[in-house]
Amino acid sequence: xxxNDHQLRHAQRNLPRYTSYPTALAFEPAADGLAPVDWxxxxxxxDAISAYVHVxxxxxxxxxxxxHTTVAHEYDRIGAYYETVMREVDLLAxxxxxxxxxxxxHFGGGSPNALxxxxxxxxxxxxxxxLRLRPGAEVAVELDPALLSQAFxxxxxxxxxxxxxxxxxxxxxxxxxxxxxxxxFDAVAIAVERLRAAGVTAINFDxxxxxxxxxxESVRRTVELALSLDADRIAVFGYAHVPWMKKHQxxxxxxxxxxxxGRWAQADAADEALVAGGYVRIGIDHYxxxxxxxxxxxxxxxxxxxxxxxxxxxxxxLVPIGPSSIGCFREGFVQNAVGTDVWRxxxxxxxxxxxxxxxxxxxxxxxxxxxxxxxCDLTVDVxxxxxxxxxxxxxxxxxxETARELEADGLCVVLGRxxxxxxxxxxxxxxxxxxxxxxxxxxxxxxxxx
Ligand code: SF4
Numbered sequence: 519x520x521x522n523d524h525q526l527r528h529a530q531r532n533l534p535r536y537t538s539y540p541t542a543l544a545f546e547p548a549a550d551g552l553a554p555v556d557w558x559x560x561x562x563x564x565d566a567i568s569a570y571v572h573v574x575x576x577x578x579x580x581x582x583x584x585x586h587t588t589v590a591h592e593y594d595r596i597g598a599y600y601e602t603v604m605r606e607v608d609l610l611a612x613x614x615x616x617x618x619x620x621x622x623x624h625f626g627g628g629s630p631n632a633l634x635x636x637x638x639x640x641x642x643x644x645x646x647x648x649l650r651l652r653p654g655a656e657v658a659v660e661l662d663p664a665l666l667s668q669a670f671x672x673x674x675x676x677x678x679x680x681x682x683x684x685x686x687x688x689x690x691x692x693x694x695x696x697x698x699x700x701x702x703f704d705a706v707a708i709a710v711e712r713l714r715a716a717g718v719t720a721i722n723f724d725x726x727x728x729x730x731x732x733x734x735e736s737v738r739r740t741v742e743l744a745l746s747l748d749a750d751r752i753a754v755f756g757y758a759h760v761p762w763m764k765k766h767q768x769x770x771x772x773x774x775x776x777x778x779x780g781r782w783a784q785a786d787a788a789d790e791a792l793v794a795g796g797y798v799r800i801g802i803d804h805y806x807x808x809x810x811x812x813x814x815x816x817x818x819x820x821x822x823x824x825x826x827x828x829x830x831x832x833x834x835x836l837v838p839i840g841p842s843s844i845g846c847f848r849e850g851f852v853q854n855a856v857g858t859d860v861w862r863x864x865x866x867x868x869x870x871x872x873x874x875x876x877x878x879x880x881x882x883x884x885x886x887x888x889x890x891x892x893x894c895d896l897t898v899d900v901x902x903x904x905x906x907x908x909x910x911x912x913x914x915x916x917x918x919e920t921a922r923e924l925e926a927d928g929l930c931v932v933l934g935r936x937x938x939x940x941x942x943x944x945x946x947x948x949x950x951x952x953x954x955x956x957x958x959x960x961x962x963x964x965x966x967x968x
Pocket of ligand 1: 575576578579580582583584585587627628629662685
């Protein structure tokens with residue numbers, strides 16, 4: 519269905535994706551790195567931990583890419599990264615306080631399969647032993663299917679990887695050519711078959727809309743092909759065209775991009791095909807089979823949102839590994855040095871490469887909890903969240919009044935202190951979430967709402 523005028527106006531707002539609150543834009547330099555080191559040491563015996571490993575290398579550059587990555591033509595640079603990241607794991611394991619073991623390991627990038635199979639396996643084993651991987655833990659890896667060798671697939675199976683996310687984006691050859699990411703459907707289908715044969719049974723696909731030359735029809739066709747491969751979860755992200763921040767995106771010409779109405783129609787086409795295919799909507803951009811853990815978490819109010827997107831991972835501590843990686847501790851957020859050289863120098867000097875931090879206040883926490891429930895459940899009892907965080911029920915009444923101003927546009931419904939986003943405005947939920955954001959500068963560094 520075409521968006522109405524209100525939806526169209528709000529869809530073009532530049533807002534955070536709220537993978538955290540406060541968002542990473544609020545992080546400040548961690549001058550001496552001491553506070554984050556104390557936060558690390560302060561984990562508690564009952565805390566399950568998670569870890570995110572950023573592998574900042576790819577073998578090619580996709581023109582739409584918004585990630586922290588570089589193209590490595592020679593393996594030497596990746597090998598040097600591997601040597602350093604192995605040391606980083608030791609530094610972190612030695613610096614962490616007591617904890618209950620790792621419940622979730624997530625490898626992202628870049629392309630984790632830019633690592634050699636041997637290095638990937640050795641790194642996973644090191645993480646398992648030094649972070650004490652718990653039985654039944656999720657080990658998830660993002661993969662570039664075009665780079666995926668049989669040897670790497672076998673390493674994934676041997677490492678006990680439980681879930682992979684394949685960066686599919688589009689199966690349309692014309693769109694693939696426009697974004698420098700050629701990967702025929704057959705290659706992805708073979709990769710999926712081999713992954714399953716190797717014991718990696720949970721398969722996610724990442725798809726995109728808003729890429730050059732994409733139309734609702736081409737998006738629908740891509741989703742139908744994805745459905746034929748029976749993925750457990752499918753994420754559908756809107757391309758964020760920010761060439762003033764990502765120079766390589768200048769290759770993508772504005773004339774080849776759909777306008778806001780076209781982007782909405784493409785998102786609609788993906789949504790209709792996925793729902794017709796039996797998938798459950800999760801948050802703003804994820805879909806899952808009803809029996810998948812994410813769908814179950816969504817159905818029981820246990821869905822969470824963190825830097826990797828939607829998750830069922832309840833761990834209160836996220837350990838950051840690799841350049842640019844973001845971590846989360848009870849006291850606040852930390853981010854590793856973004857530049858690989860700065861990151862490597864710190865580690866080789868025996869220091870953790872923590873470059874930015876943000877202590878989180880009690881007020882940040884209550885706002886974060888409201889925003890997270892909205893982003894996950896589309897509804898929140900603000901008074902209950904306030905009470906659970908030690909605040910009076912009227913503490914966020916000013917924000918509720920701001921949300922009330924969106925009611926006329928149909929973006930939310932306010933009943934007492936409960937705020938609910940109607941299903942037809944699901945993809946605009948961050949507009950309502952922003953009413954609870956006390957730090958919001960609306961900036962082009964955030965992506966458009968749709
Ligand atoms: S494979 Fe992923 S991380 Fe690498 S350039 Fe392409 S989009 Fe970016």
